[in-house]
Each structure stands twice: as C-alpha cells, then as structure tokens.
Amino acid sequence: MADLGAVASGLAHEIRNPLNSLYINSQILEEMLAALPEAMDRKEELLSLARANMKVTQRLNDILSEFLRFARPTAMEFVVTDLNRVVSDTLRFLEVDFARRGIELESVFHPDPLPLFADEKQLRQVLLNILLNAEEAMDKEPKVIKVTTGSERDQPFVRIADNGKGIPRQDRKQIFRLFFSTKKSGTGLGLPIVRKIVREHGGKIGIRSREGRGTTVTISLPSEERSKERLSEQAAERPLPEKVR
Ligand SMILES: Nc1ncnc2c1ncn2[C@@H]1O[C@H](COP(=O)(O)OP(=O)(O)OP(=O)(O)O)[C@@H](O)[C@H]1O
Ligand SMILES: [Mg+2]
Known part of the structure; x- marks a missing residue:
C-alpha cells in the first residue's frame, strides 16, 4: 500500500510538467486570439474555448497539489x-x-x-x-x-x-x-x-x-x-x- 502511494505521487509529479506546458500554451493562445481584430470570424467562440482550457488545466493542477499534500509523509510538530x-x-x-x-x-x-x-x-x-x-x-x-x-x-x-x-x-x-x-x-x-x-x-x-x-x-x-x-x-x-x- 505504501508503494502504491509512492507510485501515485511519482505519477502526480510526472503529470505536473506537461500540465504546466498545457496551461502556458492555452494562455498564449488566449492572448493571441484576444489580439485578433474584433471582426474576425468566430473570435469569441475560440476565445472562450481557450479560456475554458486554462480553467480546466488550473483545476487539474489544484487537484494534483492537494493530492501531493495528502500523499507526502508529513513531519508532525507536536x-x-x-x-x-x-x-x-x-x-x-x-x-x-x-x-x-x-x-x-x-x-x-x-x-x-x-x-x-x-x-x-x-x-x-x-x-x-x-x-x-x-x-x-x-x-x-x-x-x-x-x-x-x-x-x-x-x-x-x-x-x-x-x-x-x-x-x-x-x-x-x-x-x-x-x-x-x-x-x-x-x-x-x-x-x-x-x-x-x-x-x-x-x-x-x-x-x-x-x-x-x-x-x-x-x-x-x-x-x-x-x-x-x-x-x-x-x-x-x-x-x-x-x-x-
Ligand atoms: N457535512 C456533510 N453533509 C453532507 N454531506 C457530507 C458532509 N461531509 C461530507 N459529506 C459527503 O462526503 C463527501 C466527501 O467529503 P470530502 O470532504 O472528502 O470531499 P468533498 O467535500 O466532496 O471535496 P473536498 O473536501 O476535497 O473539497 C462529500 O462530497 C459529501 O457527499
Ligand atoms: Mg470537503
């Protein structure tokens, strides 16, 4: 069971980096879309998709952080x-x-x-x-x-x-x-x-x-x-x- 915990937190750490890239990419995408002329076809639709992606990746990141906090053995300060x-x-x-x-x-x-x-x-x-x-x-x-x-x-x-x-x-x-x-x-x-x-x-x-x-x-x-x-x-x-x- 302890080993499974170690594997799970290892996995969580591994997911972290690609997740960060995903977040940064969606952010860049959002900025690029926002800079396009207002009249561009489906601009708003694309923008909201990019923003939704940012939100979802942020949420995944929060879950990982909380999980890692849970999995990490904590030194108790009595x-x-x-x-x-x-x-x-x-x-x-x-x-x-x-x-x-x-x-x-x-x-x-x-x-x-x-x-x-x-x-x-x-x-x-x-x-x-x-x-x-x-x-x-x-x-x-x-x-x-x-x-x-x-x-x-x-x-x-x-x-x-x-x-x-x-x-x-x-x-x-x-x-x-x-x-x-x-x-x-x-x-x-x-x-x-x-x-x-x-x-x-x-x-x-x-x-x-x-x-x-x-x-x-x-x-x-x-x-x-x-x-x-x-x-x-x-x-x-x-x-x-x-x-x-
Ligand atoms: N006081 C409560 N009244 C009603 N349901 C509760 C209560 N406390 C816990 N639960 C139920 O137990 C589930 C698990 O609670 P837990 O605190 O572990 O997770 P969560 O509140 O759903 O999410 P998180 O605490 O991680 O934000 C809840 O989703 C809810 O269904
Ligand atoms: Mg709760």
Missing part, C-alpha cells in the same frame, strides 16, 4: 496546546464567510482548557475540512452549524453539527474513500485527509447523519498526558538502526 483555543482560532477564521452565507454559528466551549499534545496546524486543517463540508451541505433556512467542545472519559472532543442535507445511506460507506465526492467541484480529499491526521494523533472520528436533517461529526483525541505516553511507547517500539542493533 506541541502542548488547548483544543478550545484551536477550535476558536479556526472559527474566527471562518466567521466572515459564515456571516456572508447567512450561516448561524453556535459554539459551546468546555469551561476549562482541554490540554492536548498535538500538531496545531494539522488540527486546524481537520476542523477546516469538516466545517467547510458543513457549510457546503447547507440547503435550507435556517442554516445552523453548532460546534461543541468537551471531555468524555478524560478524552477531549469537538463536535460539529450541521442541519444541512445529510449523507444518503448509499454514500455513507464511501465518504472516506480517496476522491469520493458528490460535489460539482469537490476533490474528495477532505475527509481522507481528516481521517489520516486524526489517526496519526491516536484519535477517533465518528459521523452520524440523517438525510434531510443534517450531519454530526465528532473528533475525539487523546489527552495531553495520554498522547505523550503514546508517542513514547511508539518511540520505544521503533527498531534501532541496523548498525546499533
């Missing part, structure tokens, strides 16, 4: 942090966008800090992907996203509930599949990335959904203490380099 803070930072980032789309944001934070030993940047990525899915699922008024943080059996958790369109039964098994998307311009990388990061933190993700009613995603993570234990256990299990053994 720090002592607070789940409440990571969640509120991420929400602040989305507030304007939510307001613009008429989404009501209700947040309920656990009264005490929820200490974690985690990679903040990656956790923000997790929250962002889930919140964007919630935003994109909204199909009727009132649009409400409710975010709750808490602690259950000493495990900090964050729960994101939307009252959007929900996930149809037949899609539920597929939502974590790489590139599975029901959206016109979705890449289908959001949830696979979420699951990868949560697993790397030793956490769990749970999704409950009812069609037409909404979706609730819960991420629970090991506490700071548990996370540190887990990492030192992992380090102890790792075999020593050949020479020292």
Whole structure:
C-alpha cells in the first residue's frame, strides 16, 4: 500500500510538467486570439474555448497539489496546546464567510482548557475540512452549524453539527474513500485527509447523519498526558538502526 502511494505521487509529479506546458500554451493562445481584430470570424467562440482550457488545466493542477499534500509523509510538530483555543482560532477564521452565507454559528466551549499534545496546524486543517463540508451541505433556512467542545472519559472532543442535507445511506460507506465526492467541484480529499491526521494523533472520528436533517461529526483525541505516553511507547517500539542493533 505504501508503494502504491509512492507510485501515485511519482505519477502526480510526472503529470505536473506537461500540465504546466498545457496551461502556458492555452494562455498564449488566449492572448493571441484576444489580439485578433474584433471582426474576425468566430473570435469569441475560440476565445472562450481557450479560456475554458486554462480553467480546466488550473483545476487539474489544484487537484494534483492537494493530492501531493495528502500523499507526502508529513513531519508532525507536536506541541502542548488547548483544543478550545484551536477550535476558536479556526472559527474566527471562518466567521466572515459564515456571516456572508447567512450561516448561524453556535459554539459551546468546555469551561476549562482541554490540554492536548498535538500538531496545531494539522488540527486546524481537520476542523477546516469538516466545517467547510458543513457549510457546503447547507440547503435550507435556517442554516445552523453548532460546534461543541468537551471531555468524555478524560478524552477531549469537538463536535460539529450541521442541519444541512445529510449523507444518503448509499454514500455513507464511501465518504472516506480517496476522491469520493458528490460535489460539482469537490476533490474528495477532505475527509481522507481528516481521517489520516486524526489517526496519526491516536484519535477517533465518528459521523452520524440523517438525510434531510443534517450531519454530526465528532473528533475525539487523546489527552495531553495520554498522547505523550503514546508517542513514547511508539518511540520505544521503533527498531534501532541496523548498525546499533
Ligand atoms: N457535512 C456533510 N453533509 C453532507 N454531506 C457530507 C458532509 N461531509 C461530507 N459529506 C459527503 O462526503 C463527501 C466527501 O467529503 P470530502 O470532504 O472528502 O470531499 P468533498 O467535500 O466532496 O471535496 P473536498 O473536501 O476535497 O473539497 C462529500 O462530497 C459529501 O457527499
Ligand atoms: Mg470537503
């Protein structure tokens, strides 16, 4: 499986260069067409084709970048942090966008800090992907996203509930599949990335959904203490380099 990942990212890199040429060529074509006299036969038609090509190649390039980000092994930067803070930072980032789309944001934070030993940047990525899915699922008024943080059996958790369109039964098994998307311009990388990061933190993700009613995603993570234990256990299990053994 790891090898397949390497092959896939190798392939993605290989596609990059010809794709760039394709983009540049369409750009040159677009410029040349734009410079032609207005009266030229079918100028507008040709121009819009050239522009469509630029858009499509740009889109392919975005998919490749996102995929490469997913496939690349990431060095985790664990720090002592607070789940409440990571969640509120991420929400602040989305507030304007939510307001613009008429989404009501209700947040309920656990009264005490929820200490974690985690990679903040990656956790923000997790929250962002889930919140964007919630935003994109909204199909009727009132649009409400409710975010709750808490602690259950000493495990900090964050729960994101939307009252959007929900996930149809037949899609539920597929939502974590790489590139599975029901959206016109979705890449289908959001949830696979979420699951990868949560697993790397030793956490769990749970999704409950009812069609037409909404979706609730819960991420629970090991506490700071548990996370540190887990990492030192992992380090102890790792075999020593050949020479020292
Ligand atoms: N909150 C939600 N409400 C309804 N459907 C959802 C929700 N979250 C995920 N889904 C379903 O799961 C699919 C996969 O989600 P995922 O985030 O992996 O990809 P995407 O959102 O389609 O694209 P990307 O996140 O890469 O832009 C979505 O296309 C959608 O069908
Ligand atoms: Mg998504």
